[in-house]
Amino acid sequence: MAEFEPVLSRNWNVTDGHTLKVYESRGGYQAARKALTTLDPDKVVGIVKDSELRGRGGAGFPCGLKWSFLPKDRKETFMCVNGDESEPATFNNRILIEKDPHQFIEGILIACFATKANTAYVYLRVEYFHAYKVLEAAVAEARAAGHLGKNIYGSGFDLDIWLHRGAGAYICGEETGLIESLEGKRGWPRIKPPFPAIEGAFRKPTVVNNVETLCCVPHIIERGAEWFKSIGTPKSYGPKLYCVSGHVNKQVCVELPLGITCRELIDKHAGGVWKNRKAKAAVPGGISMGLLSAEELDTPLDFESLRKPGCLGLGTAAVTVMDEHTPIIDYLYNCARFFAHESCGQCTPCREGTGWLYKMLKRIKAGGGRLEDLDIMANMANNMGIMPGTTICGLADGAAWPIKNGVAKFRAELEEYIKTHQDPAYGATTLQAAIAKGAYAVPHNGLPPVINSVPTAGALRSPHSA
């Protein structure tokens, strides 16, 4: 295999690489010029389709195919670029914007030309203060130089790019939550169908793409679909920005061919596990994707391979490494707290499920765990999400996966934790104990008796310890 040549990050270490002058001097905007002046939109869609570029935002949906779902007879199209980037441990979009904003703008330009969108909104999370400033300046530069605006390169194609800042909500990264938020409402995801390609922003056909997905596009136009497909593993083509953080020596974002193994990423590119320790587990692509155990670290990080160890997918390819001293309960608790905080609250299984998972893990962590909690949590996790068909969006699946993987892969450790961390303060009250024993009418502090039905099997008793 030929030596891998990074393209997405090629300007990152160049002095003033974020300026138009330097970008153009390194061949920038040539792909856009080629597309707008020598190709027609359908041809561009065709090339991207042939490259089999899959969305980098988490779901891995084929980009060209998504573009081809737009109705042929549409009058107006909107492009919404997803720069909400809030999946824990993910920061590649930020670096792409900060270090090479013109590559991003060129990607938007070509994608808009292909999809016939004359307006693009870049939805950027508000915490990206610096990226916002850099991008705003770059858009102004590009407009002044004629890369944006009216009749670009004399092609007759017009494009405006507007930056739209979020306000601190993870759910606005979900494509229809993003659209609702853009429209000035709460970021409540919509029920699909209709998909955004048919009815999206302002009820018009809309394309939602991730920042990195669009940054791949100029290179595909410049070098061709075959070049793109020569990189990566089957069904996962092209270069990918991998983020590594947590217990490693060097927290980095590095561009590699899709399909590198998690172990190689950690050892070769992130300087290995810190403090000369061993890895205990790693999050493969943002916490929504679940967990790889130490034995599973040779799994290739691509769109297909992560299903084998039971993970949800590649997600954002953001790896978080945990060393051998990390209690799994801390990981589970942190994940559950995140999703309980970020659930938008529309769907009962997600709102209540994330809330209860968080409360249970908090109780277990504090010394009030019961062995049956593990089964209850696994059961809840199996029943919340679009996969079991109980919620509107995938946040709930993402909340379920750490629980599913964590309980399945680290059950022994969790049981041990529960057994060795028992705080008497969490013991059953007299009332609870009486109910569990099957008392029908329980006297209760001189108040009218609590009328109780027959207790369910296992109430307040552990199936494992009974």
Added chain:
Amino acid sequence: MAGETTTATPMLTEAIREKIRAYIPRYPSKRAVTLPALHIVHEYFRCVPYQAMAEIAEILEITPAEVHDTMSFYGFFPQAPIGDVRVWVCRSISCMLRGGEDMLNHACHRLGIHPSETTADGKLTVDFAECLGICDFAPAAVADDGRMFGPLTPEKVDAMIDELKQERKD
């Protein structure tokens, strides 16, 4: 019904209103200007009081309830003024693994406040945040003028606080 301004003296100056109106041509609907307007108001007042929401509603020809509904969904807009600088300390996974929660506690302890509170001199608000997207600096923090901090240690948190109490850098 479009929101009526409830008092004789409007809260939003003509300059602020002009800034909000400038966003209207960017979108097919005026309501889409809600978040930009909230950001503009928040930048001026360091909070979004009810009257400001009513006035935004008037400009955008929607109801104050619609503005409030949107505003209250997001964690970003406080009702009462916050400090001159707001800093978020991350508590999500990669930062947590490297001591992020201790950094938050350390900052609050040193300032004698709880997360989400403002120091008595009105200079600094400290808040927790979920992943800030700067995990390469974990454990990390970001201030609302764009300054990033990390990887934090207790000493670096002290230095961060001293620096943030000086003045904004935007």
